[in-house]
Amino acid sequence: MTASEVLEREFLAVRTKLIDIAAVLDRIGRANGRATDDPRLGKISQGLKLLADDDCDRTERLQMIFSLPYNENWRTK
Amino acid sequence: MNFIDPHIHMAARTTDEFMVMAKMGCVLVGEPAFWMGYDRSGTNSFYDYFRQLTEWEPKRAAKYGIEHHCWMGINAKEAEDVGFAEEVIALLPEFLEKPTVLGIGEIGLHKNTRNEVTTLLELIELGMKTDEQLLFHTPHLEDKYPGTRMILDILRSDSRIDHTRVCIDHCEEHTIRMALDEGYWAGITLYPITKATPERTVDMIELYGPQRILVNSSADWGPSDPLAVPAFIFAMRRRGHPESLIRQVVYDNPLKFMGGSRNFKFSAKPQAAL
Ligand SMILES: [Zn+2]
Numbered sequence: 170m171t172a173s174e175v176l177e178r179e180f181l182a183v184r185t186k187l188i189d190i191a192a193v194l195d196r197i198g199r200a201n202g203r204a205t206d207d208p209r210l211g212k213i214s215q216g217l218k219l220l221a222d223d224d225c226d227r228t229e230r231l232q233m234i235f236s237l238p239y240n241e242n243w244r245t246k
Numbered sequence: 247m248n249f250i251d252p253h254i255h256m257a258a259r260t261t262d263e264f265m266v267m268a269k270m271g272c273v274l275v276g277e278p279a280f281w282m283g284y285d286r287s288g289t290n291s292f293y294d295y296f297r298q299l300t301e302w303e304p305k306r307a308a309k310y311g312i313e314h315h316c317w318m319g320i321n322a323k324e325a326e327d328v329g330f331a332e333e334v335i336a337l338l339p340e341f342l343e344k345p346t347v348l349g350i351g352e353i354g355l356h357k358n359t360r361n362e363v364t365t366l367l368e369l370i371e372l373g374m375k376t377d378e379q380l381l382f383h384t385p386h387l388e389d390k391y392p393g394t395r396m397i398l399d400i401l402r403s404d405s406r407i408d409h410t411r412v413c414i415d416h417c418e419e420h421t422i423r424m425a426l427d428e429g430y431w432a433g434i435t436l437y438p439i440t441k442a443t444p445e446r447t448v449d450m451i452e453l454y455g456p457q458r459i460l461v462n463s464s465a466d467w468g469p470s471d472p473l474a475v476p477a478f479i480f481a482m483r484r485r486g487h488p489e490s491l492i493r494q495v496v497y498d499n500p501l502k503f504m505g506g507s508r509n510f511k512f513s514a515k516p517q518a519a520l
Binding site for chain 2: 170228229232233235236237238239240241243244
Protein backbone atom coordinates (compact mmCIF):
# COMPACT_ATOMS: atom_id res chain seq x y z
CA MET A 170 0.00 0.00 0.00
CA THR A 171 1.14 3.54 -0.67
CA ALA A 172 1.37 6.16 2.07
CA SER A 173 -1.72 7.88 0.64
CA GLU A 174 -3.68 4.63 0.67
CA VAL A 175 -2.77 4.00 4.31
CA LEU A 176 -3.78 7.54 5.19
CA GLU A 177 -7.05 7.18 3.28
CA ARG A 178 -7.87 4.01 5.20
CA GLU A 179 -6.89 5.28 8.64
CA PHE A 180 -7.81 8.98 8.54
CA LEU A 181 -11.22 8.73 10.19
CA ALA A 182 -9.95 6.32 12.85
CA VAL A 183 -7.11 8.70 13.74
CA ARG A 184 -9.47 11.67 13.77
CA THR A 185 -11.85 9.99 16.19
CA LYS A 186 -9.02 8.81 18.48
CA LEU A 187 -7.60 12.34 18.68
CA ILE A 188 -11.03 13.80 19.41
CA ASP A 189 -11.51 11.19 22.13
CA ILE A 190 -8.21 12.16 23.72
CA ALA A 191 -9.16 15.87 23.57
CA ALA A 192 -12.53 15.10 25.18
CA VAL A 193 -10.92 13.13 28.02
CA LEU A 194 -8.42 15.91 28.69
CA ASP A 195 -11.26 18.47 28.68
CA ARG A 196 -13.25 16.25 31.06
CA ILE A 197 -10.29 16.10 33.45
CA GLY A 198 -9.94 19.89 33.16
CA ARG A 199 -13.64 20.52 33.91
CA ALA A 200 -13.83 18.10 36.82
CA ASN A 201 -13.61 19.19 40.45
CA GLY A 202 -10.13 19.49 41.90
CA ARG A 203 -6.83 19.33 40.04
CA ALA A 204 -4.77 16.43 38.76
CA THR A 205 -1.92 18.53 37.42
CA ASP A 206 0.59 17.01 39.87
CA ASP A 207 -0.25 13.48 38.79
CA PRO A 208 2.79 12.15 36.90
CA ARG A 209 0.46 10.25 34.54
CA LEU A 210 -0.73 13.55 33.08
CA GLY A 211 2.91 14.44 32.44
CA LYS A 212 3.35 11.17 30.58
CA ILE A 213 0.27 11.87 28.48
CA SER A 214 1.56 15.29 27.47
CA GLN A 215 5.01 13.83 26.72
CA GLY A 216 3.25 11.27 24.53
CA LEU A 217 1.24 13.91 22.70
CA LYS A 218 4.40 15.89 21.94
CA LEU A 219 6.05 12.75 20.61
CA LEU A 220 3.21 12.19 18.14
CA ALA A 221 4.15 15.42 16.39
CA ASP A 222 7.61 14.04 15.50
CA ASP A 223 7.98 12.47 12.11
CA ASP A 224 10.37 9.59 12.84
CA CYS A 225 9.04 6.10 12.22
CA ASP A 226 9.71 4.72 15.71
CA ARG A 227 7.01 6.67 17.54
CA THR A 228 5.18 3.56 18.78
CA GLU A 229 8.26 2.15 20.44
CA ARG A 230 9.22 5.52 21.94
CA LEU A 231 5.68 6.03 23.23
CA GLN A 232 5.87 2.63 24.90
CA MET A 233 9.07 3.74 26.61
CA ILE A 234 7.39 6.87 28.00
CA PHE A 235 4.95 4.55 29.76
CA SER A 236 7.68 2.15 30.99
CA LEU A 237 9.69 2.06 34.21
CA PRO A 238 13.45 2.20 33.68
CA TYR A 239 15.61 -0.91 33.60
CA ASN A 240 18.46 -1.06 36.10
CA GLU A 241 21.23 -3.31 34.86
CA ASN A 242 22.36 -3.84 38.46
CA TRP A 243 18.96 -5.22 39.46
CA ARG A 244 20.55 -8.33 40.98
CA THR A 245 22.34 -6.30 43.67
CA LYS A 246 20.01 -3.33 44.14
CA MET B 247 -8.21 -20.91 7.59
CA ASN B 248 -7.18 -23.40 10.27
CA PHE B 249 -5.40 -21.71 13.15
CA ILE B 250 -3.80 -22.45 16.49
CA ASP B 251 -4.19 -20.25 19.55
CA PRO B 252 -0.94 -21.03 21.38
CA HIS B 253 -1.87 -19.14 24.55
CA ILE B 254 -5.43 -19.13 25.84
CA HIS B 255 -6.97 -19.86 29.25
CA MET B 256 -9.93 -22.00 28.29
CA ALA B 257 -10.51 -23.01 31.91
CA ALA B 258 -11.91 -19.48 32.27
CA ARG B 259 -14.04 -19.73 29.10
CA THR B 260 -17.23 -21.48 28.15
CA THR B 261 -17.90 -24.55 26.04
CA ASP B 262 -19.83 -22.31 23.61
CA GLU B 263 -16.57 -20.50 22.99
CA PHE B 264 -14.82 -23.77 22.16
CA MET B 265 -17.58 -24.28 19.61
CA VAL B 266 -17.32 -20.87 18.03
CA MET B 267 -13.51 -21.13 17.92
CA ALA B 268 -13.85 -24.47 16.13
CA LYS B 269 -16.27 -22.90 13.64
CA MET B 270 -13.68 -20.22 12.93
CA GLY B 271 -11.03 -22.87 12.19
CA CYS B 272 -9.28 -23.43 15.52
CA VAL B 273 -7.68 -26.90 15.60
CA LEU B 274 -5.38 -26.64 18.60
CA VAL B 275 -4.97 -24.55 21.73
CA GLY B 276 -2.10 -24.17 24.21
CA GLU B 277 -3.21 -23.38 27.73
CA PRO B 278 -0.58 -22.16 30.21
CA ALA B 279 -1.25 -22.54 33.91
CA PHE B 280 -1.94 -19.09 35.36
CA TRP B 281 -3.52 -17.00 38.09
CA MET B 282 -7.27 -17.48 38.31
CA GLY B 283 -8.02 -13.88 39.27
CA TYR B 284 -7.78 -14.55 43.01
CA ASP B 285 -5.06 -16.18 45.10
CA ARG B 286 -5.56 -19.86 45.74
CA SER B 287 -5.75 -20.85 49.41
CA GLY B 288 -3.57 -23.95 49.28
CA THR B 289 -1.62 -26.40 47.17
CA ASN B 290 -4.65 -28.70 46.80
CA SER B 291 -6.29 -25.98 44.80
CA PHE B 292 -3.31 -26.00 42.41
CA TYR B 293 -3.37 -29.78 42.26
CA ASP B 294 -6.99 -29.76 41.12
CA TYR B 295 -6.29 -27.00 38.62
CA PHE B 296 -3.41 -29.02 37.11
CA ARG B 297 -5.76 -32.00 36.87
CA GLN B 298 -8.35 -29.81 35.17
CA LEU B 299 -5.78 -28.72 32.58
CA THR B 300 -4.41 -32.20 31.90
CA GLU B 301 -7.57 -34.34 32.23
CA TRP B 302 -10.77 -32.39 31.81
CA GLU B 303 -9.98 -29.59 29.35
CA PRO B 304 -8.60 -31.91 26.62
CA LYS B 305 -11.91 -33.81 26.69
CA ARG B 306 -14.00 -30.65 26.57
CA ALA B 307 -11.98 -29.35 23.60
CA ALA B 308 -12.02 -32.69 21.75
CA LYS B 309 -15.81 -32.53 21.46
CA TYR B 310 -15.26 -29.69 18.98
CA GLY B 311 -12.30 -31.21 17.18
CA ILE B 312 -9.82 -28.99 19.02
CA GLU B 313 -6.64 -30.50 20.47
CA HIS B 314 -5.89 -29.14 23.91
CA HIS B 315 -2.32 -28.94 25.19
CA CYS B 316 -1.13 -27.16 28.30
CA TRP B 317 1.82 -25.79 30.24
CA MET B 318 2.46 -26.43 33.91
CA GLY B 319 3.74 -23.76 36.28
CA ILE B 320 3.05 -21.15 38.87
CA ASN B 321 2.38 -17.65 37.64
CA ALA B 322 4.46 -14.74 38.90
CA LYS B 323 1.34 -13.32 40.55
CA GLU B 324 1.51 -16.22 43.03
CA ALA B 325 5.29 -16.49 43.18
CA GLU B 326 5.85 -13.82 45.81
CA ASP B 327 5.39 -16.29 48.70
CA VAL B 328 8.50 -18.36 47.99
CA GLY B 329 7.70 -21.11 50.50
CA PHE B 330 4.22 -21.63 49.10
CA ALA B 331 5.55 -21.53 45.54
CA GLU B 332 8.04 -24.27 46.43
CA GLU B 333 5.19 -26.49 47.58
CA VAL B 334 3.42 -25.92 44.27
CA ILE B 335 6.62 -26.57 42.29
CA ALA B 336 6.90 -29.92 44.09
CA LEU B 337 3.59 -30.93 42.45
CA LEU B 338 4.82 -30.25 38.92
CA PRO B 339 7.04 -33.26 38.05
CA GLU B 340 4.05 -35.63 38.12
CA PHE B 341 2.15 -33.45 35.66
CA LEU B 342 5.11 -32.78 33.36
CA GLU B 343 4.89 -36.44 32.36
CA LYS B 344 1.29 -36.14 31.10
CA PRO B 345 1.02 -36.60 27.32
CA THR B 346 -0.52 -33.16 26.57
CA VAL B 347 1.92 -31.08 28.60
CA LEU B 348 4.18 -28.82 26.53
CA GLY B 349 6.58 -27.69 29.24
CA ILE B 350 6.82 -25.15 32.05
CA GLY B 351 4.70 -22.02 31.76
CA GLU B 352 3.56 -19.46 32.05
CA ILE B 353 6.26 -18.38 34.41
CA GLY B 354 8.08 -15.08 34.67
CA LEU B 355 7.79 -11.81 36.52
CA HIS B 356 4.92 -9.58 37.56
CA LYS B 357 6.22 -6.75 39.74
CA ASN B 358 9.86 -7.70 39.16
CA THR B 359 10.59 -8.45 42.82
CA ARG B 360 13.43 -10.43 44.37
CA ASN B 361 11.00 -13.15 45.55
CA GLU B 362 9.52 -13.52 42.08
CA VAL B 363 13.06 -14.00 40.75
CA THR B 364 13.78 -16.67 43.40
CA THR B 365 10.68 -18.66 42.42
CA LEU B 366 11.44 -18.19 38.73
CA LEU B 367 14.97 -19.59 39.16
CA GLU B 368 13.53 -22.68 40.86
CA LEU B 369 11.08 -23.21 38.00
CA ILE B 370 13.86 -22.89 35.42
CA GLU B 371 15.95 -25.35 37.42
CA LEU B 372 13.13 -27.88 37.34
CA GLY B 373 12.71 -27.30 33.60
CA MET B 374 16.39 -27.98 32.97
CA LYS B 375 16.23 -31.22 34.97
CA THR B 376 13.49 -32.70 32.82
CA ASP B 377 14.35 -31.03 29.50
CA GLU B 378 11.25 -28.85 29.24
CA GLN B 379 10.38 -26.02 26.89
CA LEU B 380 9.73 -22.76 28.73
CA LEU B 381 6.95 -20.21 28.24
CA PHE B 382 7.56 -16.79 29.82
CA HIS B 383 4.92 -14.31 30.84
CA THR B 384 6.35 -10.79 30.72
CA PRO B 385 4.87 -8.16 33.07
CA HIS B 386 2.08 -5.73 32.30
CA LEU B 387 2.23 -2.06 31.40
CA GLU B 388 5.08 -0.03 32.98
CA ASP B 389 6.75 -3.14 34.42
CA LYS B 390 7.04 -4.90 31.06
CA TYR B 391 10.23 -3.26 29.82
CA PRO B 392 12.43 -3.75 32.93
CA GLY B 393 10.83 -7.17 33.62
CA THR B 394 11.48 -8.46 30.12
CA ARG B 395 15.09 -7.34 30.31
CA MET B 396 15.48 -9.05 33.69
CA ILE B 397 14.08 -12.30 32.29
CA LEU B 398 16.47 -12.09 29.34
CA ASP B 399 19.37 -11.42 31.75
CA ILE B 400 18.44 -14.54 33.73
CA LEU B 401 18.19 -16.69 30.60
CA ARG B 402 21.43 -15.33 29.12
CA SER B 403 23.34 -16.24 32.26
CA ASP B 404 22.21 -19.89 32.07
CA SER B 405 24.19 -21.70 29.38
CA ARG B 406 21.94 -24.77 29.58
CA ILE B 407 19.03 -22.95 27.97
CA ASP B 408 18.32 -23.57 24.29
CA HIS B 409 16.84 -20.27 23.10
CA THR B 410 14.86 -21.98 20.32
CA ARG B 411 12.87 -23.84 23.00
CA VAL B 412 11.79 -20.72 24.86
CA CYS B 413 8.95 -18.29 24.15
CA ILE B 414 9.00 -14.76 25.55
CA ASP B 415 5.32 -13.90 25.56
CA HIS B 416 3.24 -10.71 25.59
CA CYS B 417 5.92 -8.85 23.60
CA GLU B 418 5.10 -5.36 22.37
CA GLU B 419 6.87 -2.79 20.23
CA HIS B 420 9.48 -1.97 22.89
CA THR B 421 10.35 -5.59 23.80
CA ILE B 422 9.88 -7.79 20.73
CA ARG B 423 13.17 -6.96 19.06
CA MET B 424 15.28 -8.00 22.04
CA ALA B 425 13.49 -11.36 22.29
CA LEU B 426 13.94 -12.07 18.58
CA ASP B 427 17.54 -10.81 18.50
CA GLU B 428 18.52 -13.37 21.14
CA GLY B 429 16.93 -16.20 19.19
CA TYR B 430 13.78 -16.75 21.26
CA TRP B 431 10.25 -17.19 20.03
CA ALA B 432 8.27 -13.99 20.60
CA GLY B 433 4.60 -14.15 21.54
CA ILE B 434 2.30 -11.23 20.75
CA THR B 435 -0.95 -11.02 22.70
CA LEU B 436 -4.05 -9.40 21.28
CA TYR B 437 -6.03 -7.68 24.02
CA PRO B 438 -8.81 -5.11 23.73
CA ILE B 439 -7.10 -2.51 25.98
CA THR B 440 -3.62 -3.49 27.14
CA LYS B 441 -0.99 -5.35 25.07
CA ALA B 442 -1.36 -5.32 21.25
CA THR B 443 -4.17 -4.83 18.72
CA PRO B 444 -4.50 -6.83 15.48
CA GLU B 445 -3.30 -3.85 13.41
CA ARG B 446 -0.22 -3.27 15.58
CA THR B 447 0.55 -6.98 15.42
CA VAL B 448 0.51 -6.80 11.62
CA ASP B 449 2.86 -3.80 11.89
CA MET B 450 5.30 -5.86 13.98
CA ILE B 451 5.24 -8.69 11.45
CA GLU B 452 5.88 -6.22 8.64
CA LEU B 453 8.81 -4.80 10.62
CA TYR B 454 10.42 -8.03 11.88
CA GLY B 455 9.13 -10.75 9.57
CA PRO B 456 7.14 -13.86 10.53
CA GLN B 457 10.02 -15.99 11.84
CA ARG B 458 9.64 -17.12 15.44
CA ILE B 459 6.52 -15.02 16.05
CA LEU B 460 3.46 -16.50 17.75
CA VAL B 461 0.16 -14.63 17.90
CA ASN B 462 -2.26 -15.43 20.69
CA SER B 463 -5.41 -14.22 22.43
CA SER B 464 -4.37 -15.03 26.03
CA ALA B 465 -8.13 -14.94 26.57
CA ASP B 466 -8.95 -15.46 30.23
CA TRP B 467 -11.51 -14.29 32.82
CA GLY B 468 -10.79 -10.59 32.10
CA PRO B 469 -11.50 -8.35 29.10
CA SER B 470 -10.15 -10.51 26.25
CA ASP B 471 -11.35 -12.19 23.07
CA PRO B 472 -11.06 -15.91 22.25
CA LEU B 473 -11.51 -14.95 18.58
CA ALA B 474 -8.54 -12.58 18.61
CA VAL B 475 -6.44 -14.81 16.32
CA PRO B 476 -9.16 -14.77 13.60
CA ALA B 477 -9.28 -10.97 14.07
CA PHE B 478 -5.54 -10.92 13.37
CA ILE B 479 -6.03 -13.15 10.28
CA PHE B 480 -8.63 -10.68 9.01
CA ALA B 481 -6.32 -7.70 9.65
CA MET B 482 -3.51 -9.44 7.72
CA ARG B 483 -5.82 -10.07 4.76
CA ARG B 484 -7.08 -6.50 4.81
CA ARG B 485 -3.49 -5.31 4.60
CA GLY B 486 -2.95 -7.48 1.52
CA HIS B 487 -0.74 -10.20 3.01
CA PRO B 488 -0.80 -13.58 1.26
CA GLU B 489 -2.51 -16.59 2.79
CA SER B 490 0.81 -18.45 2.96
CA LEU B 491 2.30 -15.78 5.24
CA ILE B 492 -0.78 -15.72 7.46
CA ARG B 493 -0.75 -19.49 7.71
CA GLN B 494 2.90 -19.46 8.69
CA VAL B 495 2.14 -17.21 11.66
CA VAL B 496 -1.09 -18.76 12.93
CA TYR B 497 -0.44 -22.42 12.12
CA ASP B 498 3.06 -23.43 11.04
CA ASN B 499 4.90 -21.36 13.67
CA PRO B 500 2.99 -22.65 16.70
CA LEU B 501 3.32 -26.24 15.45
CA LYS B 502 7.04 -25.74 15.00
CA PHE B 503 7.47 -24.25 18.47
CA MET B 504 5.31 -26.85 20.20
CA GLY B 505 7.17 -29.53 18.22
CA GLY B 506 10.15 -28.82 20.46
CA SER B 507 8.28 -30.18 23.48
CA ARG B 508 9.29 -33.71 24.34
CA ASN B 509 5.67 -34.92 24.62
CA PHE B 510 4.12 -33.10 21.67
CA LYS B 511 2.20 -35.00 19.03
CA PHE B 512 -0.31 -33.32 16.75
CA SER B 513 -2.82 -35.63 15.21
CA ALA B 514 -5.80 -33.43 14.36
CA LYS B 515 -6.78 -33.61 10.72
CA PRO B 516 -6.96 -30.31 8.88
CA GLN B 517 -10.56 -29.21 8.71
CA ALA B 518 -12.12 -26.44 6.69
CA ALA B 519 -13.37 -23.47 8.67
CA LEU B 520 -17.07 -22.74 8.17
ZN1 LIG C 1 -1.68 -16.20 30.03
